[in-house]
Structures are given as structure tokens and as C-alpha cells.
Amino acid sequence: MKTSTPKQTAYALLRITMGVNFFAHGLVRIPKLNGFRNWMVNTFENSLLPNWSVYAWGSILPFVELAIGILLIVGYKTYQTTIAGALVIITLILGSCLIENWDWAATQMLYSIFFYFLISNIEQNYFALDHIKIRV
Template structure:
């Protein structure tokens, strides 16, 4: 008899590679959002204030947030690309997306809200698969720290034996 079943299980290494590629994709996106705006923050702020005119948010709050957005995008973009403080960077980025979603939906910019929802789904997927963040500075630092712990413990064991 011929077995027609196929193995559809996902291999951990494939998930780690997929996580890396998706992490790089979203990291580059946020980095470039921040990088292209950082040179003209006043222009970005004015455009944001204009876009959110008529929303229920007070203008000073819109201005403050608009000044922070490019900086946050740039920083989280770099962190996500490097895989450094990845979980925190993804949580901060998700919080940023919630804030941006509140702004655009308050003025009924549904086409922008749709793309922000896609960002949210990608960020959720990355956060949910952080255990596959193998190709990252986080993982490298964790492995390095574990090696130091093990060598320190073996030194402690040796010194304990020497005392006897």
C-alpha cells in the first residue's frame, strides 16, 4: 500500500529562519520609517497635526507624540534588526501601533488602519515565536552568559574540593 500522508510538521530550524526573515523585514521597515523622518521631524509633526485635525485628541498631545514617533521607530527598528532586546522592542512597537491606530481611526483613515492592522499581526507573530529568535544578539548574549555561569560554577566546585 502506498502512504499518501505527508509530514507537515514545522522544523524548529525552519521556524528560526522564518522568524529571522520576518524580524529583519519588519525591523528594516520601522528603521526606514524613522530614518527618513528623523531629518525632518518638524515637517512630520506638522503633517501629523494636519492629518489628525478634527480628531478628539488635543493638538499638544498630537505634537508630542509626533515628535516621539520617528525616534521610537528608528530605535525599535535597529533593535529588531539586531535581535537585541527583541521582546521589549516588539512590545514597544506594538504599543506604538496601538497609539497610531487610535490616531488614524479617530479621523476615519480606514485604509491606513488596515495597513497598521497588518503590522500588528506581524508583530504578534514575532512576539509569539520569540523562542525561535535563534539568530539574534539576544540568543548570542544568553549563550555567552550561560557559558560564564557554567565556568564560574565549575570554579566554585573546584575551590570547594580544594578546601577538603
């Protein structure tokens, strides 16, 4: 039986932490989806983005966050999921920059660093469903 390394343990804890963060974002937004979506439309009303695109993004973002969060927590399709998470962050950074909210953009840059670490160290992903072999 292979034993884990401290790097594998640290990777799992960071992956799960990012998963809990994304999961919680989606979890708290879904029950108040209309309010969240309306807040987004109002926040971006003076941006270059058309209202319909902000409305659509505000409608799906909580579900995307929830799904990415669940997949990160359990470590399923981790490589693909971390890329999806990074793409969400890129989209959020673009939105933050378009409304000149540099504080949001700075915080989102921290998320991008965490996703960089998770993606570039995927070989450390030991404690994950990705490694469970199911035999039928």
C-alpha cells in the same frame, strides 16, 4: 554546535524585515522632523486629540521607530522590543480610527498580525544578539 531550523530562519527574516520597516520610517522622518510633525498636527486638527498631544507624538515617533527598528534588526531585547512595536501600532491604529482613516487602520492591522507572530513565536528567535554570551 546547534543548527538552526527553517522556523528560526523564517523568524529572523521576519524580525529583520519589520526592523528595516521601522528603521526606515524613522530614518526618513528625522531629517524632516518639523514637516512631519506639522503634517501630523494638520492631519489630526479635527480629531478628538488635543494639538499638543499630536505635536508631542509627532516629535518622538520617528525616534521611537528608529530605535525599535535597530533593536529588531540586531535582535536585542527582542521580546520587549516586539511588545514596544505592537504598542506603537496600537497607538497608530487609535489615531487612524479617530480621524476615520480606515485604509490606514487596515494597513496597521497587518502590522499587528506580524507583531503577534513575532511575540507568540519568540522561542524561534535564534539569530539574534539576545543569544550572544559576552564573557569579560
